[in-house]
Amino acid sequence: MFNGLAAIVYKETRHVLRDPRTLFLMLLLPCLELTMFGYAVNLDIKHIPTVVYDLDGRNSARELVEAYVNSGYFRIVDHVASDDALNREIVAGHAKVGIKISPDYTDRILEGKSAEVQVFIDGSDSTSALQALNTSNAIGMLTSMRIVGKSMGGTPVMTIDTRNRVLFNPDMRTANFMVPGLVGVILQVVVMLLTAFAIVREKEQGTLEQLMVTPVSRLGLILGKLVPFGVIGIFEATSVLTLMRFLFHVPIAGSLLLLAGFTLVFLFTTLSLGLLISTFAENQIQALQLSFLVLLPSFLLSGFMFPQETMPQIIYYIGQAVPVTYFLRVLRGIILRDAGFWDLWQNGAVLAGMGVFVILLASMRFRKTLK
Amino acid sequence: MAVNNFEDRPVIIHADQVSRRFGNFTAVDHVSLDVLEGDIFGFLGPNGSGKTTLMRILCGLLRPTGGHATVLGKDVYADSEAVKRSIGYMSQQFSLYKDLSVMENLRFYAGIYGIPRRERVARMEEVIEIVGITDHRKKLAGNLSGGWKQRLALACALVHRPRLMFLDEPTAGIDPVARRDLWNLLFDLAGRGVTFFVTTHYMDEAERCSHIGYIYYSKLIVYGTPAELKLLPDVTPKGAERLEVRVPNVAASMRTLNTFDYVLDATIFADVLHVLAEQGCTRRLIADLEAGGFPGAEAKPIPATLEDVFVTLTRQRALERAQEQANV
Ligand SMILES: Nc1ncnc2c1ncn2[C@@H]1O[C@H](COP(=O)(O)OP(=O)(O)O)[C@@H](O)[C@H]1O
Ligand SMILES: [Mg+2]
Secondary structure (H helix, E strand, C coil): CCCCHHHHHHHHHHHHHHCHHHHHHHHHHHHHHHHHHHHHCCCCCCCEEEEEEECCCCHHHHHHHHHHHHCCCEEEEEECCCHHHHHHHHHCCCCCEEEEECCCHHHHHHHCCCCCEEEEECCCCHHHHHHHHHHHHHHHHHHHHHHHHHHCCCCCCCCCCCCCCCCCCCCCCHHHHHHHHHHHHHHHHHHHHHHHHHHHHHHHHCHHHHHHCCCCCHHHHHHHHHHHHHHHHHHHHHHHHHHHHHCCCCCCCCCHHHHHHHHHHHHHHHHHHHHHHHHHCCCHHHHHHHHHHHHHHHHHCCCCCCCHHHCCHHHHHHHHCCHHHHHHHHHHHHHHHCCCHHHHHHHHHHHHHHHHHHHHHHHHHCCCCCC | CCCCCCCCCCEEEEEEEEEEEECCEEEEEEEEEEEECCCEEEEECCCCCCHHHHHHHHCCCCCCCEEEEEECCEECCCCHHHHHHHEEEECCCCCCCCCCEHHHHHHHHHHHCCCCHHHHHHHHHHHHHHHCCHHHCCCEHHHCCHHHHHHHHHHHHHCCCCCEEEEECCCCCCCHHHHHHHHHHHHHHHHCCCEEEEEECCHHHHHHCCEEEEEECCEEEEEECHHHHHCCCCCCCCCEEEEEEECCCHHHHHHHHCCCCCEEEEEEECCEEEEEEECCCHHHHHHHHHHCCCCCCEEEECCCCHHHHHHHHHHHHHHHHHHHHHHC
């Protein structure tokens, strides 16, 4: 059943070692991708450039501006002296937020009336706009309450004290959430393409025809291709995880051993998918096109970019069919929440099941005859 | 019009009405043939006539859509894995791993064919010795010259000591010396009892085969030993003989020759003409040529060459095909 397995492993290993440049690229590429995308997806928006048009200029007004700066989300880039100037700063893109404090701000507070502060937000960058809006509202609330408290004499009071506590990623760093996801998605891309090309290249070069007239078994050939690429996959996984830990400073809360175990299962599934693709494709272009059928849902529907909970049902189910969905749960579980084996085993089981199914399908589809 | 051999050597390849269609197109059309042990069977035919397709069927690579065939007693389709274990195959294009060395390629095939680890080195040395590639062991297969590439491919196909070798145009695109060397190697192996099924374009190679089949537009037109084919009545019809005519201006004189009513056919072979003419017209031919402005011609009777055989049969078949198509 496994006839020829050892010979195929031997040959594939020779191919890889013969060409150290390609090997180096295969290991470097996922690291480059992780670095590039890792910085790109960093959604924490801090120090939004802000201009201030302070018509009041007294203490209370300055305290308000300070409250903005102290929140960490705003950085005052300039003070302006007219509505026009404020507008121009935003249009020119020098600032994304403009704070205009009315001349009677201090007076109205002292009189116990509501004081007016206008905050202009550049909506053309929706992510920072949202951040600015939320923070600004919160600052408004907090400052009001402090003032109300003061005016009632003594300590500020709160009617309802909701103490939200974010577990597991207390700083709400997007990197901690996104980069483990990226690790999964990048491994999926790189490892699958690598293997998809492995058999297709032999088709193109005519060496597969020669192999087909030998007694090599189908499973021997398929698994023989899988083993060496699996080893490369392990190196790639290790390097991107190392990068995640030390370049993006994402701490790994859970067990490294468990992480390694699940990663192996995921690699197996991904390699099998690559091999299945190579049984459909006649050349590398076709292999690439077919890969996109898996890669697009891996990016969009796996929960990597958008939460799966909000997806329409059918889209949700497509998302459940891509292996990386389960691996993302495992990655986030182990890395962020210190989840244990029993919390995650179902994801591992689905991955393993998918892998076995796909590899059997691939070796069944692979015929030792021509068409 | 198969020429039958009634010999008691074992039948190695037996094809019975084998056909293969690709959609509406028939690439191999009811081909029947037998190859006996020790034969070097040369399979000839123009490009696209179906040689590779038949060879692939016999190797268990392609399913026949009609008829059946056995190789070494096993059905090529139903029992293709058994067939694959005992044959060697060299495909038309070079299909070893160019980025692996000679030894690495050999080691790979030795492994694939499941040669026990203990015997592997000895077996590799054996085929290296046979094909004489000793000095190139370390070279990458991709860096070998054409002739050496073919020898390496042969070595890889021999490593499991097959009783039958299929070689698809093994000498296409290699230089004449390498070509001759390769054929000597084939004879050497045939002497050790290996049976060969070889496709080729070259007439001189065909002459060296023990048996020949000629396929034209998917149909096997004829097969037998070269000597048998040359004596086929269709090749030299009753009352006709073949002459070699030596004359200074072959091209121009051929046009004149073709106007003589006792000349059935004329073909240029380098600086001489091969003429198929009615028997006993030699003198008349020389005289008529002189009258036509070509003095000093010499003519002598010759036996048919294989090329004569194929040219004549092809012309006949082309005529028949044209008539069939006209009738449809
Ligand atoms: N897989 C295929 N699909 C369709 N047509 C094919 C296929 N393989 C071969 N043919 C056609 O069959 C004919 C015979 O091809 P082939 O056996 O390769 O000829 P030869 O080897 O004599 O040059 C050609 O016309 C070729 O185009
Ligand atoms: Mg051919």
